[in-house]
Amino acid sequence: MYVENVIEKVKLKYPDQKEFHQAVQEVFTSLALVIKKDKKYQESAILERLVIPDREIYFRVNWVNDVGKIQVNQGYRIEFNAAIGPYKGGLRFHPSVNAGIIKFLGFEQVFKNSLTTLHLGGGKGGSDFDPKNKSDGEVMRFCQAFMNELYRHIGPYTDIPAGDIGVGGREIGYLFGQYRKLTNRFEGALTGKRFDWGGSLMRPEATGYGCVYFAEEMLKERGETLAGKICTISGSGNVAIYTVEKLYHLGAKPVTVSDSKGMIYDEAGIDVALLKELKEIKRVSLEEYIKFRTNAKYIKVGDYKEDTNAVWSIPCFAAFPSATENELNGKDAKTLLQNGCKCVSEGANMPSTLEALDLFLRAKICYGPAKAANAGGVAVSGLEMSQNASMHPWDFETVDKKLHNIMENIFSISSQTAKEFAEPTNLVLGANIAGFRKVADAMIDQGV
Structure with a gap:
């Protein structure tokens, strides 16, 4: 009943965030077995704490289009959980973006990042801006305006955004350029950069x-x-x-x-x-x-x-x-x-x-x-952070080998966990429990 009650509370508290409801239900339903097996998770109110982000940042983005007309969009950055590392997750620029979409993506990112074996927390962000049919100049001005607010909340040891739908190499370039101008720092505050100035080979792949x-x-x-x-x-x-x-x-x-x-x-x-x-x-x-x-x-x-x-x-x-x-x-x-x-x-x-x-x-x-x-993307983003920290880029084969090893490990831990709970073919259960345990145990270790 504990798991079901938390799911119902989420639905009542956020009635319009259907995608968030779905993500919570999919993960928490899988966790019933581990919650029953180990009482410490319920005693520490881990599920109640997991469904509320550390912070939700909403902001207005004003920019000017090619004909000189002011445009206004909504910006988001939801920093969900940093128990095992700095917040990590992409930025999505698409008309469908709203608080519920960003929350479901950030919630999923917490467990995905945990599975990679890298020390990364979960977050997500974006805007309802649509880069389709926009000129390079319009995309640049929007990205600069977006970063004028976002830069206050990110950094290589705090929150490291990347790309997602609508945010590729072009957008990351404009975002990083504005971050560098505002902070006077060249550092790994964003991933998905071009290889020649701090990116990683194999990130698009x-x-x-x-x-x-x-x-x-x-x-x-x-x-x-x-x-x-x-x-x-x-x-x-x-x-x-x-x-x-x-x-x-x-x-x-x-x-x-x-x-x-x-x-x-x-x-x-x-x-x-x-x-x-x-x-x-x-x-x-x-x-x-x-x-x-x-x-x-x-x-x-x-x-x-x-x-x-x-x-x-x-x-x-x-x-x-x-x-x-x-x-x-x-x-x-x-x-x-x-x-x-x-x-x-x-x-x-x-x-x-x-x-x-x-x-x-x-x-x-x-x-x-x-x-x-699909954890390969954030895995190579984590590898990009390592290269940024050492100021030394790796060749394609090195990154590919590390990615392959990470994906093998994700499968292995998901499969082993599924077998532990007598559901050998259920990698949904295995991945959810394996990702949850790492985050939840870190939360308990770090106190309330």
């Missing part, structure tokens, strides 16, 4: 590569591989692009990608070079893909069945949801399972609804939850 490494570990335990297998991927940002690339490295065939307007199905395999050109250089719709690959199919959003995602209708061995939260619902999960999908590894944050998650667990397929499978 990290989440996608890590997600595939995690899938590889899940399958290896069952005597399977990705070699020769059909794989479907949603999204077309860094996570999706480098998931596609790493799948090719392992001999798999990725056949789908998507964006906000539609999806590509390329039966011969996604052309990763073309995908990079369209999305990383030209920043155009995936509809352009079929001009170059005439045998590929393009399906617009809305032209498929209602309340479903066309990506998940393509028969596959493994699926990699890499776009956004709740993009894969119960209907999609049933379709994937009916079509013989044996593995789902989540590249996005909380991409599966609770119904979909439950279906995957009951089917006992290889299911890698986001806080474990």
Whole structure:
């Protein structure tokens, strides 16, 4: 009853924050067994303390567009928990951003960062600003205005933001440039920087590569591989692009990608070079893909069945949801399972609804939850912090090897913990309990 009561209190206290409710319910439901086994967590009110961030920072962002008109956006930074290290988590620039979205992302980040074995707390931030169709000058002025407030709250030993949806190398550059001007300090206060001025090799690839490494570990335990297998991927940002690339490295065939307007199905395999050109250089719709690959199919959003995602209708061995939260619902999960999908590894944050998650667990397929499978991004951000501290960059192979080891360790601890609680195929339970224990024990050690 203790766990259920805390979940209900969260729903009553924050009635409009549905994504936050979902994240809390998914994690805390898994924790019932460990809470029952070890009374110290309830006695120390750990769950009640975990659902309230250390601080929530909301601020106004005023900036001027190219025609001289003042624009106003809402900014957020939620510093959730720093029991095991400084706050770490990305910044998201997207019209959908609100307090509930940022809180769910920050809450998830606490456990994800704990699983990496790095000493990192959890936080998240962003704005409802939309960088799409904005000029470089407009993006720069917004980022500078955003940092005019944010710089007060961040630093290499306090809170280290990174990128997320809508925040890539361009945005991080503008944000860091303003931070440096305001503080007169060149330090690792942001990650995701360009390599030439403090970034890490492999940061763009990290989440996608890590997600595939995690899938590889899940399958290896069952005597399977990705070699020769059909794989479907949603999204077309860094996570999706480098998931596609790493799948090719392992001999798999990725056949789908998507964006906000539609999806590509390329039966011969996604052309990763073309995908990079369209999305990383030209920043155009995936509809352009079929001009170059005439045998590929393009399906617009809305032209498929209602309340479903066309990506998940393509028969596959493994699926990699890499776009956004709740993009894969119960209907999609049933379709994937009916079509013989044996593995789902989540590249996005909380991409599966609770119904979909439950279906995957009951089917006992290889299911890698986001806080474990997509931890590669924050892992390499942590490695970037190490390089910043030493003022010495590492080569690509060194970073890749460290990332691979981290993902192997995340799988290992998640799998071992699941087996400890007699649920060997339930990596949701394993990852949640393993991530929770480290944070909760640190909170108890440090007092009230």
